[in-house]
Amino acid sequence: MPVIAVENLKYRYPHAEALALDGLNFTVEKGEFIGIVGENGAGKSTLSQALIGLVPQFYKGAYGGKVLIDGRPADTTPIAELCCKVGLVFQNPFNQLSGAKDNVYEEVAFGMQNLGVPREEMHRRVENALKMLDIWQFRDRNPFDLSGGQMQRVAIASILVMEPDIMVLDEPTSQLDPQGSEEVFRTVDKLARSGITILMIEQKIEKIAAYCDRILLLHQGHQIAYDTPQKIFSRPDLEELGVRAPAFTRICRALGATLPDGSYPVTVEEAADRLQRTDALPPPAAPVPSRPVLFEIQDLTFSYNPGTQVLHGINLCLDARPTAIIGQNGAGKTTLVKLLKGLLRAEGGSIRFRGEDIAGKTVAALAAQVGYVFQNPDDQIFRYNVLDEVMFGPLNIGMDEAQAKEKSRAALAMTGLADKETSNPYDLELYERKMVAIASVLAMDPDVLILDEPTIAQDVRGRQCIAGIVRTLSEQGKLVLAILHDMDFVAECFDRVIVMAQGQVAADGTPRQVFADAEALQAARLDPPHVTQLCTRLGYEGVFLTVEEFLTACGCKE
Amino acid sequence: MKSISLYIDNGSWLCRMHPFTKLAYIAAAISVPLLAGRLWLFAVFIALSLAVLASGHLLKRVVPLVAFSFTILITIFLIHGLFNQQNRDILFSIGPLHFYREGLLYALHIGCNVLNMLLSFAILVLSTKPSELVEELEKRGFSRRMGYIIISVFQIVPQMMGTMNTITDAQRSRGMETEGSLATRAKAFLPLISPVVMSSLINTRERAVALEVRGFAAKQKKTYLADRTPRRGDKPITIVLLALIVLAVIWRIVQCL
Numbered sequence: 022m023p024v025i026a027v028e029n030l031k032y033r034y035p036h037a038e039a040l041a042l043d044g045l046n047f048t049v050e051k052g053e054f055i056g057i058v059g060e061n062g063a064g065k066s067t068l069s070q071a072l073i074g075l076v077p078q079f080y081k082g083a084y085g086g087k088v089l090i091d092g093r094p095a096d097t098t099p100i101a102e103l104c105c106k107v108g109l110v111f112q113n114p115f116n117q118l119s120g121a122k123d124n125v126y127e128e129v130a131f132g133m134q135n136l137g138v139p140r141e142e143m144h145r146r147v148e149n150a151l152k153m154l155d156i157w158q159f160r161d162r163n164p165f166d167l168s169g170g171q172m173q174r175v176a177i178a179s180i181l182v183m184e185p186d187i188m189v190l191d192e193p194t195s196q197l198d199p200q201g202s203e204e205v206f207r208t209v210d211k212l213a214r215s216g217i218t219i220l221m222i223e224q225k226i227e228k229i230a231a232y233c234d235r236i237l238l239l240h241q242g243h244q245i246a247y248d249t250p251q252k253i254f255s256r257p258d259l260e261e262l263g264v265r266a267p268a269f270t271r272i273c274r275a276l277g278a279t280l281p282d283g284s285y286p287v288t289v290e291e292a293a294d295r296l297q298r299t300d301a302l303p304p305p306a307a308p309v310p311s312r313p314v315l316f317e318i319q320d321l322t323f324s325y326n327p328g329t330q331v332l333h334g335i336n337l338c339l340d341a342r343p344t345a346i347i348g349q350n351g352a353g354k355t356t357l358v359k360l361l362k363g364l365l366r367a368e369g370g371s372i373r374f375r376g377e378d379i380a381g382k383t384v385a386a387l388a389a390q391v392g393y394v395f396q397n398p399d400d401q402i403f404r405y406n407v408l409d410e411v412m413f414g415p416l417n418i419g420m421d422e423a424q425a426k427e428k429s430r431a432a433l434a435m436t437g438l439a440d441k442e443t444s445n446p447y448d449l450e451l452y453e454r455k456m457v458a459i460a461s462v463l464a465m466d467p468d469v470l471i472l473d474e475p476t477i478a479q480d481v482r483g484r485q486c487i488a489g490i491v492r493t494l495s496e497q498g499k500l501v502l503a504i505l506h507d508m509d510f511v512a513e514c515f516d517r518v519i520v521m522a523q524g525q526v527a528a529d530g531t532p533r534q535v536f537a538d539a540e541a542l543q544a545a546r547l548d549p550p551h552v553t554q555l556c557t558r559l560g561y562e563g564v565f566l567t568v569e570e571f572l573t574a575c576g577c578k579e
Numbered sequence: 580m581k582s583i584s585l586y587i588d589n590g591s592w593l594c595r596m597h598p599f600t601k602l603a604y605i606a607a608a609i610s611v612p613l614l615a616g617r618l619w620l621f622a623v624f625i626a627l628s629l630a631v632l633a634s635g636h637l638l639k640r641v642v643p644l645v646a647f648s649f650t651i652l653i654t655i656f657l658i659h660g661l662f663n664q665q666n667r668d669i670l671f672s673i674g675p676l677h678f679y680r681e682g683l684l685y686a687l688h689i690g691c692n693v694l695n696m697l698l699s700f701a702i703l704v705l706s707t708k709p710s711e712l713v714e715e716l717e718k719r720g721f722s723r724r725m726g727y728i729i730i731s732v733f734q735i736v737p738q739m740m741g742t743m744n745t746i747t748d749a750q751r752s753r754g755m756e757t758e759g760s761l762a763t764r765a766k767a768f769l770p771l772i773s774p775v776v777m778s779s780l781i782n783t784r785e786r787a788v789a790l791e792v793r794g795f796a797a798k799q800k801k802t803y804l805a806d807r808t809p810r811r812g813d814k815p816i817t818i819v820l821l822a823l824i825v826l827a828v829i830w831r832i833v834q835c836l
């Protein structure tokens with residue numbers, strides 16, 4: 022008997038018109054590792070909630086068809102019983118916290134206490150999970166005082182320790198550094214081998230392709246396909262469905278390298294097997310026009326609590342080139358940009374903006390020039406209507422009503438939210454709220470735009486939209502400073518990359534320089550972009566940054 | 580995030596005592612003098628509480644509490660010493676003000692009572708983690724939902740303050756002046772209220788989902804992370820305290836006969 026059987030599942034949220042899930046049919050066997058992919062709004066998160074009975078038991082709405090977990094219907098079995106079998110890791114880790122515990126150790130143990138796990142066993146599992154996810158050193162911290170990535174690790178650990186038979190993970194690595202996400206995938210894969218069934222929603226398509234046995238492809242609530250990664254990613258209509266094939270697949274397709282069954286390779290190993298090294302070389306470095314300096318940072322130090330310094334003397338000069346900050350979780354990236362924005366005050370050293378020390382200025386006084394989009398959009402949104410939310414900033418910095426409205430509408434159009442003007446931001450999905458947050462800063466037309474992990478929860482289209490924003494603003498001579506964990510995106514859109522590790526700058530240069538610096542990447546727990554990895558494996562000299570660049574050098578087009 | 584609980588683990592024996600022993604002490608300290616109706620018993624328990632606090636290195640932290648209660652106690656002494664209805668014998672006078680024996684005695688009773696309660700509660704509050712107390716109560720069949728609510732009450736204030744900071748940050752990031760003069764800050768306060776309430780409501784809903792998923796409502800018998808087997812002293816002390824209460828009750832009954 023399959024562990025999960027979904028039969029003609031249909032679901033509509035209360036007050037919604039369209040079906041969120043429409044006729045899903047699939048089964049999952051014990052110990053399978055299933056990937057769920059699809060564009061934003063395809064129904065992935067709703068499906069994950071249907072598997073543990075939150076849909077429809079908690080969210081109500083109209084429900085049809087069947088979800089059987091070990092033969093028991095998920096819509097009528099109490100969640101209190103289902104949760105022993107099915108563990109669900111939420112998309113936003115903040116929502117996973119119980120709110121009843123004031124340290125990470127007890128927070129992680131909370132679920133086990135409820136399930137009556139013996140004390141010795143609880144201690145053993147918590148220790149294992151915290152060490153595995155590399156947060157053992159934070160066990161006594163308040164879970165709310167962690168960096169985004171650290172909190173996401175806590176959320177995963179808190180479900181892992183409950184040892185459910187089925188684990189459903191909703192973009193569990195969206196805020197993790199590259200090596201951290203690789204570890205999560207490896208851990209989960211090990212669990213699958215030990216007989217635990219895994220369903221994972223992910224936008225990191227290369228990882229899904231490498232680890233999953235089968236992939237469920239959703240589009241607008243419909244099940245498009247349920248097949249092996251090779252079959253799924255060889256589909257010609259993938260882009261129309263809002264999903265992008267792995268970099269390796271795109272390259273092999275363009276170069277006509279197929280597997281014996283006619284499908285294309287999906288992993289770096291498969292691709293490296295089918296491809297030969299050619300004498301193509303990466304393009305020569307283009308001269309970068311010099312741009313005016315905006316921020317000068319000198320010997321900057323900071324700590325949240327006395328005794329544990331988070332930033333140890335940062336020295337940087339930021340000009341208007343599009344700049345990405347990358348680095349391991351907890352390296353101090355968010356802290357650094359909050360200091361630039363003035364939300365935190367430096368402990369030592371100085372920050373000058375256009376030659377003036379910002380220590381003497383209020384945050385509001387800087388707001389018109391420096392815009393900051395928070396890592397967690399929920400920290401930023403506080404109005405009940407999207408247009409109001411976006412107009413708040415422009416009105417504050419002295420635009421009149423008409424101008425503010427015009428700027429706001431333009432910003433909403435740029436972020437693809439033109440038809441969401443009158444919605445309540447709290448009713449929108451995470452990816453849309455993230456866009457609302459971006460729009461509300463764009464509308465103020467600042468000279469510096471700081472984006473803290475803008476690609477969280479975004480599908481291909483969302484990423485392209487953000488790439489467009491980065492390009493447009495840079496062309497206008499503005500500084501876009503973005504914190505990112507998606508190296509392909511960094512390689513594609515940014516001229517300068519700053520690597521942070523443990524509160525220090527570990528490397529700083531063009532993407533090509535930085536991604537060739539293996540030592541710095543290792544120190545910051547980063548991996549080079551996927552194309553770079555493939556080319557290194559094939560023995561190419563130099564660093565190829567994007568699929569397009571590589572294909573152009575090989576003399577063909579995607 | 581700051582905690583509003585007054586507990587700090589200073590490693591003293593008092594922090595390691597079982598919360599129920601401290602509850603028994605509160606019960607004894609309050610009921611025995613009241614039942615026996617003797618003023619000197621108050622003095623004994625106040626002295627005892629102070630001694631316990633001192634040996635638990637908590638005396639310093641109780642000073643502000645006592646200082647605060649003294650301001651109230653002094654008012655009580657003044658009012659009753661001067662104006663109590665039973666006042667007949669003048670004890671002493673300061674200028675035109677006559678202080679009466681009856682009123683002062685009455686005020687002394689109230690004062691001792693308040694001080695006694697305050698100090699005995701201080702022992703519990705200063706040396707016990709709220710979640711520890713709630714957990715022990717739950718183990719004895721106290722409702723888990725109620726327990727969760729009590730614990731989250733301890734978190735609500737710091738959480739609200741956290742939310743307030745977050746929203747202030749969001750607002751000043753987008754050009755609303757929130758720093759500077761009192762007037763600016765006062766003006767910035769009003770627009771905070773509605774989002775803070777809204778965000779707390781949404782938080783509550785999300786916590787409810789989190790609790791569901793993490794098995795809060797599961798039927799299994801709950802287990803606990805902390806190992807709090809009663810220490811050696813806990814049992815005898817509790818027995819002595821309860822015995823004192825019983826004695827006081829008997830004494831009271833004998834008196835009435």
Ligand SMILES: Nc1ncnc2c1ncn2[C@@H]1O[C@H](COP(=O)(O)OP(=O)(O)OP(=O)(O)O)[C@@H](O)[C@H]1O
Nearest residue numbers: 166167168169170171325350351352353354355356
């Ligand atoms: N409010 C806080 N109180 C105490 N410590 C904090 C707080 N916020 C962050 N920290 C700590 O400061 C360090 C740097 O955090 P920061 O948020 O800057 O990391 P980050 O580089 O943005 O990480 P991530 O990639 O996970 O978002 C971390 O060790 C984190 O635990």
Ligand SMILES: [Mg+2]
Nearest residue numbers: 168169355396
């Ligand atoms: Mg961060």
